[in-house]
Amino acid sequence: MKQHVLIGLVSALTLSASAVAQTYQASDKAVQLAQDNLIIDTHIDVPYRLEKDWEDVTVATQRGDFDYPRAVVGGLNVPFMSIYIPANLERTEGASYQLAHKLIDSMEALAYRAPDKFDIAYSVADVEEQYERGVISIAMGMENGSPIEGDLANLQTFYERGIRYITLAHSESNHIADSSYDIRKQWNGLSPFGVELVEAMNNTGVMVDISHVSDEAFWQTLEVTKVPVIASHSSLRRYTPGFERNMSDDMIKALADNGGVIMINYGSAFVTQQANRYNAMIAKQAEAIREELGADSEEAQARIEKLRSSNPYPFATLEQVLDHIDHVVDLVGIDYVGIGSDYDGVGDSLPVGLKDVASYPNLIQGLLDRGYSDADIKKILNENLLRVWREVEAYAANN
Known part of the structure; x- marks a missing residue:
């Protein structure tokens, strides 16, 4: 059963496609595009949210931005669940490593408890098979490379557990790379081990994520990597001058030259x-x-x-998020932009019109209103990210 057939289940969840259109002002066409196409969102912070405040997201929840019913309504097929590791844990030996495994365990448990709704995706082939089967693919990215703990054997361990991208650093510089938020810049980019890790990620089949890293770490990563990289949840510095966490125009051009993709972050502080x-x-x-x-x-x-x-x-708006997408497309073309919402990761700062995972039809409607074709929209929703993932898989298979 294809994922779009799941819209037939929505009535049982007290929701319907027409209700979505009324609630979120999305047209029938936008709703249908959401249901008929894979939607990949490369950054959703459900694991850490549930670690701090557990709810059963296989059913409708009272809190948070994600649960199964809302994901079905929004057409979300592939949430990359963030295995988020707070930066301060690196100061305690083993703490990052333990938390990473615990959060991965929680996602495996989610899939085990609701096999008719979720499954773990380890590859593009898994995503395609699970889409045909009508279940939501749980892919995983590690936000902060601290759990690697300077040992490339740990990279292999986490790959085997399902980690398919690693954000090299987070809010502080770590043993891998400098953070955009950290004034210390202890490595002036990547550490010597960070260089080794990027090479090993290429060879293992783990996407390199340059969200959060310093500008110097970004440029050095592009020099080292042999495959495209991603920015899993970043927006544009053009609209937030001086905010190093977002990407400059020069960085976006270089990312496109590398074949990579910037996945736009919805958080209002990233947008305006x-x-x-x-x-x-x-x-x-x-x-x-x-x-x-x-x-x-x-x-x-x-x-x-x-x-x-x-x-x-001052909440951002859907229109302002669309401005970020427009600028990437104007700058480098349609092939280098996608969605990395940061749902459940930016608190209550989400834009008007994009408040939870039921609202992807809103984004699609906005793209339609701005003249994007169905083919363009499909690239933003899934094809651009899948292209990178396939290239990373292919390179690793040959090395």
Whole structure:
């Protein structure tokens, strides 16, 4: 049973295609495109969310951005579940390694508990077979390479457990690479082991993810890799000047020359300058109030509360997310962009119109409204990422 046939199950879930169109303002065509095509989202933080606040995502949930019913409505076929490892765990020997295995265990358990709904995807062939069978493919990416712990044998271990991309670093520089967020830049890019790891990932069949790394680490990775790389959940620095976590135009051009793909992050702080600077602006003004009135005074607390209520968070919009996609296409073409939403990873900062995994038809409607063809949309939804994944698989098979 193909995944698009699952729309027939939606009535049992108290949802329907027409309800989606009404709720999310997507046309029947957009809903149908979502159901008739593979949708791959390369970054969804369900494992760490459930580690902190468990819910049964095989049924409708009260919290979070992902569950099975909403995924079916949205047409999501291949969520890359993020095996997210907090950067500070690298300071405790074995902690990153243990958490990574625990989070992978949780995804295997999810597939085991609901084999009619989920299965683990280890390859493009698995994705295609599972799509025909009508189950959602759980692919896995490791966000932060800390669990490798300087031992290439661990890379093989995690490959065998299903890890198909590794984000080299996260919010702090680690033993592999410098982070875009870390001012220390201890390696000025990749560490010597990081160079070895990129080469080994190529040979093993694990996609290299350059989201989160410093600019220097990005450029060095492109010099080392023999296959295309991905940015699993990044957006464009053009719209967030000075935010190194996003990619510059020159980096996107180089990524395209490499054959790689940038998967657009939905988080408002990644999408607009206003949202990107909001927290820092509020924190600066709140600190000034505390200094003036005393950190623990009731008057200070009241003033800060008023500050927050009169300056609500400036959520990005669907249109602004589409601007990022448009710019990549204008810059390098349709073949180098995809979806890396960061659902369950960016808190309550998701854009208006893209609040959970039921809303992919909204994105498709926006693309249709901007003149993208069905063939273009299919590339964004799945073909661009599948091309990279296949090239990585093929290179590893021959090395």
